[in-house]
Amino acid sequence: MYEAVIGLEVHVELLTRTKLFCRCSTRFGAPPNSQVCPVCLGLPGALPVLNGEAVDQALKAAAALNCRINRISTFARKHYFYPDQPKGYQITQTRPLAEGGRVDLGAFQVNIARLHLEEDAGKSIHTPECTLVDYNRSGIPLIEIVTEPCLRTPAQAREFLEHLRLIMEYAGISDCKMEEGSLRCDANISLRGPGGSTAVVEIKNLNSFRAMERALAYEIRRQSRLLAQGKAVAAQTLRWDEAANRTVVMRSKEEAGGYRYLPEPDLPPLILDEAAIARACRLPELPLARKARFIGAYGLSEADALILIGDRMLADWFEAAVAAGARPRPAANWVLGEVARLRKETRHLPFTPADLARLIDMTERGAVSVAGAKKVLAVLAERGGDPEQIVHSLGLAQVSDREQLAEVARQAVAENPDAVRDYRSGKDRALRFLLGKAMKLSRGRANPQLLRELVLQAIADAERL
Amino acid sequence: MEITQEQVKKTAAMAKLRLSDEEIESLHRLLRELVARSAGISLPEEEASTAEPGEAAAAPAPFSRPQPGLRQEEVVALAPAAERGFIRVPRVMDHE
Ligand SMILES: [Zn+2]
Numbered sequence: 135m136y137e138a139v140i141g142l143e144v145h146v147e148l149l150t151r152t153k154l155f156c157r158c159s160t161r162f163g164a165p166p167n168s169q170v171c172p173v174c175l176g177l178p179g180a181l182p183v184l185n186g187e188a189v190d191q192a193l194k195a196a197a198a199l200n201c202r203i204n205r206i207s208t209f210a211r212k213h214y215f216y217p218d219q220p221k222g223y224q225i226t227q228t229r230p231l232a233e234g235g236r237v238d239l240g241a242f243q244v245n246i247a248r249l250h251l252e253e254d255a256g257k258s259i260h261t262p263e264c265t266l267v268d269y270n271r272s273g274i275p276l277i278e279i280v281t282e283p284c285l286r287t288p289a290q291a292r293e294f295l296e297h298l299r300l301i302m303e304y305a306g307i308s309d310c311k312m313e314e315g316s317l318r319c320d321a322n323i324s325l326r327g328p329g330g331s332t333a334v335v336e337i338k339n340l341n342s343f344r345a346m347e348r349a350l351a352y353e354i355r356r357q358s359r360l361l362a363q364g365k366a367v368a369a370q371t372l373r374w375d376e377a378a379n380r381t382v383v384m385r386s387k388e389e390a391g392g393y394r395y396l397p398e399p400d401l402p403p404l405i406l407d408e409a410a411i412a413r414a415c416r417l418p419e420l421p422l423a424r425k426a427r428f429i430g431a432y433g434l435s436e437a438d439a440l441i442l443i444g445d446r447m448l449a450d451w452f453e454a455a456v457a458a459g460a461r462p463r464p465a466a467n468w469v470l471g472e473v474a475r476l477r478k479e480t481r482h483l484p485f486t487p488a489d490l491a492r493l494i495d496m497t498e499r500g501a502v503s504v505a506g507a508k509k510v511l512a513v514l515a516e517r518g519g520d521p522e523q524i525v526h527s528l529g530l531a532q533v534s535d536r537e538q539l540a541e542v543a544r545q546a547v548a549e550n551p552d553a554v555r556d557y558r559s560g561k562d563r564a565l566r567f568l569l570g571k572a573m574k575l576s577r578g579r580a581n582p583q584l585l586r587e588l589v590l591q592a593i594a595d596a597e598r599l
Numbered sequence: 600m601e602i603t604q605e606q607v608k609k610t611a612a613m614a615k616l617r618l619s620d621e622e623i624e625s626l627h628r629l630l631r632e633l634v635a636r637s638a639g640i641s642l643p644e645e646e647a648s649t650a651e652p653g654e655a656a657a658a659p660a661p662f663s664r665p666q667p668g669l670r671q672e673e674v675v676a677l678a679p680a681a682e683r684g685f686i687r688v689p690r691v692m693d694h695e
Binding site for chain 1: 665
């Protein structure tokens, strides 16, 4: 049997206001070629100046991935000819900013080989007649994160990448939107068996988590089949074709020499002082720490905590509702259920976590039923407002007054002696009938648990008479 | 390091240049001279290993607000062909 050996190369666009070597804006979605200058267009005579904000972001990423930060790192030119690369080379790092990191995912560990800074290329749009190039993306700061080939299954690769995205998002390093290309992933895969390993195949263009998982699974099947037929696996660069659901050959893998790496003469080495490194290591709370806190401090289940931390907006919502006085467990249920559903429907929520906290409090006091509270939330999602007022205007206020409901229960029992007799002779359906009558007498507003208790009480009392 | 004619041909192929035999001959001669002259020059990477913080360091630019660069009309005017603000080039295939 063969075992898959998978390593990932992940490119993450850093959240900075300006590009890596010039002061052009990094804003996404601007008209083509409107955020460019002589530096990022590679015009003759232009000189790059390193952006300190990008260095700080890359250092934060290195710290978040438990990497060893190199006090000295160097820039180099990686040459290749492609229309999206106006200079004919990409500025990258040969001695990387950081090395030797580790991400612990509980069931498995991922070792980070290196993390370095580099500039992004422009964006090409291919039409049947020509290729159109937009250089707005040219020079946007990226970090490349290279894992060791320590992943064993497509599912592990996906879990790691999803966790990496969360880390970047929590630390404010990148927005990691795969659909906008701010998180991109290539994978290396080979199979290892008793007779040795196959050649390493690189898969490019894995632009969604699902694409990555499926492309890797496809390659494992394809390579296993080749081995079973006694054929060799060629060292190739493949591209995942989402529509055809298979990998296709891009080009024979170029060896490192093909890029003719040369030291970048226009940029001196980056030398970091201890203060910059210490500053980078002050990270906000990262996803796994937050999960542990949700379980430890709020008593949430592992499963609920995991879903909450995976969606930062929901996790923030949950914490804000708790801060506003909601009990953690019901707050988690409401946020994962109704709030998540409403957000999906409306894309934006015109009510606050404090509104939710008040609504939860009302359900716990019995002032409104859970079903009623869901209606209130739907109204809040539509037009906002005050939860208590909405409860009243929709006539959802629940009667939990014992005296009032006891009277209703006695009336229902007195008016339906047949049903009471049926219930006593063991017909459970008769109780449901009596509860229905009592609920009707309360005009549907009775707290159901309390009403049930009081109807049973009224039946017992009637028996004694 | 000795530059061979094969290396010249390979580099030309990667740069998508079609060279005549005479051009290969003359580039080969030029490259050999260049490499011989630069052999004595030490590279920044070697200097870096002995550098101290503060000396010859790449002082990263302080955080800066974006500045306008070239206007779209200026950019497309630099290119041989353009379309709707994009630079237009011959179709590039993934498969080479
Ligand atoms: Zn620029």
